[in-house]
Amino acid sequence: MNPSAFVLKGIFLDTPAIGELRCREGHALCEDGVFAGFSSELPAAWAAFPLHDYTGRLILPGMSDLHLHAPQYSYCGTAMDLQLLDWLQRYTYPEEGRYRDVGYARQGYARFTQDLLHSATTRVSIFATLHTDATLELMRLLSEAGIRGYVGKLAMDRNCPDFYREETGEGLRETRRWLDACAHGEYPGVMPILTPRFTPSTTDAYMKGLGELSREYGVAAQSHLSENLDEIRWVSELCPDTRFYAESYSRFGLFGGEQPCVMAHCIYCPEEEDALIRKNGVFIAHCPTSNENVIAGISPAARYLREGYRIGLGSDVAGGHTLNLFAVMAAAVQVSKLRWLYTDKSQRPLTIPEALYMATAGGGALFGKVGLFEAGYAFDAIVLDDQALLNHLPFTPAERLERYAYLSDGRPMAKYAAGRKLF
Ligand code: GUN
Ligand code: FE
Numbered sequence: 351m352n353p354s355a356f357v358l359k360g361i362f363l364d365t366p367a368i369g370e371l372r373c374r375e376g377h378a379l380c381e382d383g384v385f386a387g388f389s390s391e392l393p394a395a396w397a398a399f400p401l402h403d404y405t406g407r408l409i410l411p412g413m414s415d416l417h418l419h420a421p422q423y424s425y426c427g428t429a430m431d432l433q434l435l436d437w438l439q440r441y442t443y444p445e446e447g448r449y450r451d452v453g454y455a456r457q458g459y460a461r462f463t464q465d466l467l468h469s470a471t472t473r474v475s476i477f478a479t480l481h482t483d484a485t486l487e488l489m490r491l492l493s494e495a496g497i498r499g500y501v502g503k504l505a506m507d508r509n510c511p512d513f514y515r516e517e518t519g520e521g522l523r524e525t526r527r528w529l530d531a532c533a534h535g536e537y538p539g540v541m542p543i544l545t546p547r548f549t550p551s552t553t554d555a556y557m558k559g560l561g562e563l564s565r566e567y568g569v570a571a572q573s574h575l576s577e578n579l580d581e582i583r584w585v586s587e588l589c590p591d592t593r594f595y596a597e598s599y600s601r602f603g604l605f606g607g608e609q610p611c612v613m614a615h616c617i618y619c620p621e622e623e624d625a626l627i628r629k630n631g632v633f634i635a636h637c638p639t640s641n642e643n644v645i646a647g648i649s650p651a652a653r654y655l656r657e658g659y660r661i662g663l664g665s666d667v668a669g670g671h672t673l674n675l676f677a678v679m680a681a682a683v684q685v686s687k688l689r690w691l692y693t694d695k696s697q698r699p700l701t702i703p704e705a706l707y708m709a710t711a712g713g714g715a716l717f718g719k720v721g722l723f724e725a726g727y728a729f730d731a732i733v734l735d736d737q738a739l740l741n742h743l744p745f746t747p748a749e750r751l752e753r754y755a756y757l758s759d760g761r762p763m764a765k766y767a768a769g770r771k772l773f
Contacts, residue, residue: 354769355381357396360404360733361747362388364411364723365707368655373747377401378409380729383769387725402771404733404764408750410706411721412472412730412767413675414499414713417572417614417635417664419477420488421446421455423462426668434578434644435550437669439511446479446504447514455484456491463491469673470709470760472730472767473717474499475572475612475635475664477545480506480516482528486537493537496772499717502545502572503528507556522559529567539768541570543612548574549585549598561602570610573599576623577615577646594623606630610716614664617641617649627659633716634661636708638681640669648689651682652697655704655712662713663705674760679705702752729769732762 362374376390379399389396422442429441449455466474474492478485478501485503492501503525507518516524525544532542544560546552552560564571576582576595589598596619599605605613607630614635619627627634636651646669654661663678664670670678679702686700714721720728739753754760765772 352381354383355379355386356400356402357392358402358404358409358731358766360407360409362409362723363706363747363751365703365711366722366724368707369701369704371703371706371748371751378723378731380766380769383729385723385725385727385729388723402764407763408734408736408747408754410470410732410734410751411710411714411723412732412765413470413709414473414662414717414721415471415665415673415675416475416612416633416662416713416716417637418474418667418670418673420459420462421449421479422668423465423673424458427671429668430643430671432644433580434646435580435584437644443511443514447511449479449481449484452483452487455479455481456487459484459488459491463495463497466497466673467495467772468761470675470732470762471673472498472732472765473714473720475543475716476501477547477572478503480504480514480521482524482531485528486531489532489537489540493540496539496767496770498539498767500541500543500570500572502543505544505546505556505560506551508553509550518553518556518559521556522563525560525563529563529569533567544569544571544604546571546573546599546604548581549595550581550588554589554602557599557602557604561604564603564609568609570612571599571604572612573604573614575613575616576618578644579618582618594620596623596626600626600630606632612716614666615641615646615649616654617647631660633713634659635664635666635713636661636682637664637666637670638685639671639678640664640666642681642685643671644669648685648693650689650694650697651708652686652689652700652704655700655708656697660712660715661708662716663708675709676755676758676760679709680755682708702755703748705755706751729766731766733764734758735763
């Protein structure tokens with residue numbers, strides 16, 4: 351008998367296709383951290399395995415948060431009065447700068463990790479700060495908690511305050527030291543991702559060096575793209591020889607193709623930029639709560655999703671005010687209605703099953719076979735307690751999911767990542 355195998359019982363909801371919500375009541379088998387089969391009745395061959403019995407509870411794939419800033423979690427829910435470029439200078443850089451002190455970082459990251467652990471999220475692509483040792487500390491905390499995915503040491507050598515800026519050569523040396531420190535699986539489940547913060551904060555020389563490291567180490571990359579109109583104008587001034595923002599990354603090999611790549615926001619991409627995103631298989635992190643709070647705009651996420659771009663959701667804490675991806679799902683639906691009403695009648699608003707697709711199968715694809723209850727997929731699952739949301743109405747599982755997305759705090763009662771029960 352496989353000693354790590356177990357059976358999980360409940361009402362399984364997932365999205366095998368965009369907009370399709372599949373509902374199956376019964377038993378799922380986990381073997382070696384992987385989804386190994388589903389059966390409505392308990393097969394005799396599974397009877398010897400431990401049974402985790404959540405009869406009547408909704409069970410969803412663990413969610414993927416494709417974009418968030420761990421050191422900004424401390425001021426989450428405040429600093430809502432400025433747009434991006436002023437917001438960064440006034441609130442973000444001062445707090446992120448404090449993470450130079452590893453003790454301070456450990457305190458902030460420990461709290462962040464605990465709250466993330468008890469959220470719906472099992473997979474992440476995180477921005478840390480430019481400090482190598484603090485970033486390694488975050489990777490250790492996440493790995494020990496069982497959260498999986500990517501963490502990036504930032505690269506920033508211009509247009510930021512002296513107390514929070516690297517010199518280019520030193521930054522590249524630190525990036526190499528960081529890659530070496532996590533090159534041999536020192537932080538199981540947690541991998542490094544190259545992270546030029548965004549083009550205004552990273553010179554061409556630094557980008558070029560990061561592109562070389564990406565090829566040498568075979569490492570993914572992430573950044574921000576076309577989030578804010580002033581930002582886009584600034585990039586065109588800083589990089590006059592580019593035709594559109596994405597070229598400031600792609601010309602150095604930091605825009606997908608060879609290695610996985612995540613770009614946050616993508617609200618104002620011109621057609622050529624869209625074409626490159628698609629051609630290179632870049633993942634779009636749709637961050638609707640952040641786009642509201644820092645008044646960035648409304649992404650054409652419905653079009654991206656329905657036209658077959660790779661797209662997932664990002665909490666973008668602390669531009670976004672919550673780690674709760676159910677709230678981000680609801681916001682994705684809500685802002686898509688405003689976009690439909692005010693600017694674009696060609697795309698009907700998103701639905702909750704479409705938002706769930708982005709939160710699970712869509713974003714999960716960044717991490718391999720993640721985000722579905724199908725054979726061969728990583729066994730990432732969350733069990734929801736929605737007892738407080740039930741009443742005299744006979745809600746279907748789809749309606750229970752919808753109510754959970756709009757009304758709950760998004761904290762599951764049990765959670766599994768790659769077959770490990772996290773709580
Ligand atoms: N662009 C560059 N840095 C940031 C950040 O920290 N948050 C957001 N929302 N956009 C950015
Ligand atoms: Fe961001």
